[in-house]
Amino acid sequence: MPIPEAKLLPPPAGGRTYTGHQRVRWGDVDPGARLRLDGTARYLQDVSHEDTLDSGTARAGPWVVRRTVIDVIVPAVADEDLTLITFCGGLGARWADRRTSITGQRGARIEAMSLWIRISADTGRPTRLDPAFLDLYADFTGDRKVPASTTHPEPPADAPRRPWPLRATDLDPMNHVNNAATWEPVVDELARLNLRPRRAEVEYRAAIDPGDVVEIASARDDGGLRIWLEVEGRVRASALVHLRS
Known part of the structure; x- marks a missing residue:
């Protein structure tokens, strides 16, 4: 069965974006000096956290990731300086779609999307997005609603x-x-x-x-x-x- 490709939205014409910077470290690259997927995921996590600190929404509670998509158009390489622009691409009742565009001074281009679920610090369960978060992001998502359900199939019984x-x-x-x-x-x-x-x-x-x-x-x-x-x-x-x- 063919693997479907998720659609990644472009940055919004207006609204809140956050820009972070990261140099590709040697501990995050493969033997060909290309940035690995796990290194990319760490950079996405870091710029997301920086955005919540900058926006003042970090104290509302932690987030957990349901899904992350990483599209490596041009790989980043060791010592390349990256610019990461992150923004909200859609909302649900208890979750938000975070898009991030990564570019580098040596030509790197990586597009990513993560679906983050807001967790209550008191109960450890998903909780509704708070008014402060919605005030920052809701007006600029174009009323785009995103699902949080999983879509991947179960593994074949005979898979190694x-x-x-x-x-x-x-x-x-x-x-x-x-x-x-x-x-x-x-x-x-x-x-x-x-x-x-x-x-x-x-x-x-x-x-x-x-x-x-x-x-x-x-x-x-x-x-x-x-x-x-x-x-x-x-x-x-x-x-x-x-x-x-």
């Missing part, structure tokens, strides 16, 4: 599987595997199969916690690769990867 050991460095202050760290097994599986990504999408179904025994499964599909992270046979995260020809 292998262990993916967790490390202490994978965990974040919420005491589960950080969303950027979830991209690392995707990068590892692509390298193991000697494949290069053009566009990749990761969906997060449930948290991966300390002590979980994780397995990675993968299967080739029309024009791409599907990857799943499972705990006791249940999918916790999955990826769809479009490959470079």
Whole structure:
């Protein structure tokens, strides 16, 4: 079954945007000196957090990621200085679509989208977007509503599987595997199969916690690769990867 491509909206003509800057570090590149997907995910996470601090909305509660799409049009390379422009592309009752455009002084171009769900600091459950957030962003999303449901299929029963050991460095202050760290097994599986990504999408179904025994499964599909992270046979995260020809 062909892998669908999510549509990434252009920056808005008006409204709030936030611009961040990042130099590509050597710890974030592959043997070809190209920025890896997990490094890109970290930069997206950082500029998103910087935006919430700058806007004064950080104290309203934490966010968790449901889905991230990274479209590598021109790869960034080691030591390249990047400009990251991030903005809100759509809203739901308890979540927001964050678009980020990344360009570099050496020609890098990466487009990304993340669906973030607002979590109550008191209950740990999804909570409605607060008026302060809506005042900043709602007028500039064009009334675009975005769904938060997952769309990736289950893995085939005969898909090859292998262990993916967790490390202490994978965990974040919420005491589960950080969303950027979830991209690392995707990068590892692509390298193991000697494949290069053009566009990749990761969906997060449930948290991966300390002590979980994780397995990675993968299967080739029309024009791409599907990857799943499972705990006791249940999918916790999955990826769809479009490959470079």
